[in-house]
Amino acid sequence: MPSLASAGTNAPATEATGTASATRSKSGAQSHGARSPRAGAAAHAGIAAHAQTDADASLAGHHASTCQAFACQACTVRGLTICGALEPDDQTLLAGLVQHLSLQPHQSIFQEGDAADYVYTITAGCVAMSKSLADGRRQITGFMGPGDFLGLAVEDENHYSAEALSPTHLCRYPRQRFRAVMQSVPALEQRLYALAADELALAQEQILLLGRKTALERLATFLLMMRRRAQQRGLPTNPLRLSMARADVADYLGLTVETVSRGFSKLRAMGAITLDSAELVRLAKPALLQELSGT
Amino acid sequence: MPSLASAGTNAPATEATGTASATRSKSGAQSHGARSPRAGAAAHAGIAAHAQTDADASLAGHHASTCQAFACQACTVRGLTICGALEPDDQTLLAGLVQHLSLQPHQSIFQEGDAADYVYTITAGCVAMSKSLADGRRQITGFMGPGDFLGLAVEDENHYSAEALSPTHLCRYPRQRFRAVMQSVPALEQRLYALAADELALAQEQILLLGRKTALERLATFLLMMRRRAQQRGLPTNPLRLSMARADVADYLGLTVETVSRGFSKLRAMGAITLDSAELVRLAKPALLQELSGT
DNA sequence: CGGGACTTTGAGCAAATTCAACCATTGTGG
């Protein structure tokens, strides 16, 4: 599949790739019928083409460093992300490389197998990392939100795809130059090492969930995790905004959309949660969820 | 469960914890009946007590550095592990900290929730990292073999357990001192960052497997992965030695022992593999396995 | 040779998937 993606130039703005939920059986991919017979071709349209930078001209080069630096001063996720770990001088160094991007839901950031030319920091929205099998089954390996760093583990090519799930803002850095800064700034290197360690711990948590938890346990775990994330970022938790579709939750939890939906209904019936809308959840009984989570 | 483990002093040399296979249903843990009613209490016996070092006295301190350095010179996994990335001087630095340990199958190295006092390099054998749920269901998050580094992602306490699956030799370093060396030796830091990145990529591969692959696909993927590992280490691949029990394979693949066994039988029936013994597999048709692996 | 641990095989069952229909929300065009 990676090879198929290489020709990616432009695709219709509305493609189904992002929402074609994975299915468990090998024959499942076709069964979703009308949806995107060319799954995998994806919305690989070059980001630059779609990019709507805060200062659009900045994409042409990095002459806009002062302007960018100013934007960084005002950045709302500064404390959460890598910039917070840096001295002012080093921040300027990074600010000289940065490009700002805006993405719509379902827009691809990069695809499994692509050359890893950039690394990213997310300033707003929600991004999914995912891997797929040849027949289209998709597994989301993680969600990232404001403050998260994207591109940690990359070598020369990406081992996973990344896609915006909600309207998203990114800071993008050319990978080679970022790497150079990283090697000259020990604080940055250490910060990234710590981030990698965190991400690894999360991945192991996810492995436990996928390998050993029941559908309901997965869902309860997921909701509690989303709440913790929101708390860490100072986002509202009492209606908790999921920022993703059921299909994405399903692809994250290794389930089908239907099972996820049934799970939500069951949790609602138990009084554990309330739904303002499909995306806005109230965790009425966190203790019950905790118990249901199996952990 | 972490709190239960804290009192760990000595346990019988033969405990069942390591082999009590996880089960999917919440009630499953008890259903295995006679096996280890005190699951979770584990073989937490201090390693030092069981340790049979190559030069036993070394445990008392680190005065044996020259001796250890000599051992390191002869080390068979030097090229694979962190030592290979170091200057001779830095190697001596590490050699001054090292302690050699030998473990029997089922012996615990550390437990989820323990203080992370050491990091390890594996020189021989096979180690499983695992996480468990409250009711005893266990998930193995990864296997490590000769050359692998254990303790990458740790903060002050371990997020997972580690246990020897076959007779195993380890190099152990006090974590704080290792950390100090790490921070003074950029090459080491970068090597560990690279290892963390590799481990993360493996974890994501595992997430895809657990979330979206069928039992047979998991097994095929597993066998190919084990073969790749053996190749990387220059170990024999034609009878490929698994170095672990079916129960461990099951806990790694998110399945039950029975399903794993059926899978092996099915692969055998298809002619994809041959079994010299339960632990010695011949991959008769790697291409078929590749196809079956779903990737 | 005998005992125990591990592995394999079989039969029935249950959780989650598949397939299918229906409902709700949203945006569009008449």
Add this chain to the structure above:
DNA sequence: CCACAATGGTTGAATTTGCTCAAAGTCCCG
């Protein structure tokens, strides 16, 4: 402004995969 199509979510029924429970079969070690 409302009908209506489209998308996403929910619910139901049948099916399937993998699990549970049970019983043999193997292998290893003393």
